[in-house]
Amino acid sequence: MTVLITGGAGYIGGHAVLAFLDRGETPVVLDDLSTGSRSAIPSEVPFIFGDVGDTSLLLQIIEAHKIDAILHFAAKIVVPESIADPLAYYLNNTAKTRALLEAAVKGKVRYFVFSSTAAVYGNPNRATVNEETVPAPLSPYGMSKLMSEFMIRDVSAAYGQKHVILRYFNVAGADPKGRHGQSTANATHLIKVAIETALGRRPFMNIFGNDYPTPDGTCVRDYVHVSDLAYAHLLALDQLRLDGVSRTLNCGYGRGYSVREVVEAVRRVAGTNFEVRQAPRRPGDPASIIASNDQLVRLGWKPELHDLSVIVQHALAWEKSCVIRV
Numbered sequence: 001m002t003v004l005i006t007g008g009a010g011y012i013g014g015h016a017v018l019a020f021l022d023r024g025e026t027p028v029v030l031d032d033l034s035t036g037s038r039s040a041i042p043s044e045v046p047f048i049f050g051d052v053g054d055t056s057l058l059l060q061i062i063e064a065h066k067i068d069a070i071l072h073f074a075a076k077i078v079v080p081e082s083i084a085d086p087l088a089y090y091l092n093n094t095a096k097t098r099a100l101l102e103a104a105v106k107g108k109v110r111y112f113v114f115s116s117t118a119a120v121y122g123n124p125n126r127a128t129v130n131e132e133t134v135p136a137p138l139s140p141y142g143m144s145k146l147m148s149e150f151m152i153r154d155v156s157a158a159y160g161q162k163h164v165i166l167r168y169f170n171v172a173g174a175d176p177k178g179r180h181g182q183s184t185a186n187a188t189h190l191i192k193v194a195i196e197t198a199l200g201r202r203p204f205m206n207i208f209g210n211d212y213p214t215p216d217g218t219c220v221r222d223y224v225h226v227s228d229l230a231y232a233h234l235l236a237l238d239q240l241r242l243d244g245v246s247r248t249l250n251c252g253y254g255r256g257y258s259v260r261e262v263v264e265a266v267r268r269v270a271g272t273n274f275e276v277r278q279a280p281r282r283p284g285d286p287a288s289i290i291a292s293n294d295q296l297v298r299l300g301w302k303p304e305l306h307d308l309s310v311i312v313q314h315a316l317a318w319e320k321s322c323v324i325r326v
């Protein structure tokens, strides 16, 4: 039985590929290379170039590779972009997930693991959010993922498929062995932007908003190391195969850092005092969002890379190595 990873050439999907390889399993990757890169996929991994919304292609892959589980990472993930172009997000993230689910049902795929997001919670007025917190997305991105969650639950109920929905908090860092990292061009995520600025690839960076109801006025997020997150997928899938219980799980550490704290961590780790400018709030940003991760920890999740300095070190090492490879 084989696992299919959609978006396996991308940032998080690529780390999941490595996590499977590290324990001696070879997954199959489907990716349209819209943001991912072919070179990110180790040569021993079967790669199919294609679209997750192509149901007939998916059926062929499921049959040819005897796929029993799909890990669905392929998605668009930029909040401001989703506000500017919501239809692109409802097509890519929602409509294509529906097409993929149809293929999974027709192909009798038993297990479905879905990359969801803390953005489904919107701006929760509480210190930490657990999985029972009522979702209220602030952006089409969060809504596109929440709509997929509803479809996945309905599909499980109707056709007997089992699923795990993983709600990622702010994913950052890179493979500790330097094999993979975030290579997306024009990245907008905070740690990546700060590191690019530290390395002189951007003249300065902006802090979006300083009047939020948080200790220093900047937004607070729960940054989770991508390799700890990749490991959570294996754990969740193993448990799903064992007990067949569908679950929705938060993936974060339960500790928040403000934008200013992140900037200071990057300055410290990189050893450089890059320029930071204050800018207006960015639309769609909640003030603070921190995971309650009790459910994932109870399943046996043992994150090892939760120190913010370690996350920044790995991201920085990756960013430097990208230039060496060019």
Ligand code: UDP
Binding pocket: 079, 170, 188, 189, 190, 191, 193, 205, 206, 207, 208, 209, 219, 220, 221, 259, 282, 285
């Ligand atoms: N942020 C910032 N400057 C940047 C990028 C991000 O101040 O150049 C802030 C952003 O407004 C948010 C936090 O950093 O408050 C995390 O944003 P990111 O885009 O990394 O992740 P999101 O929480 O939107 O998924």
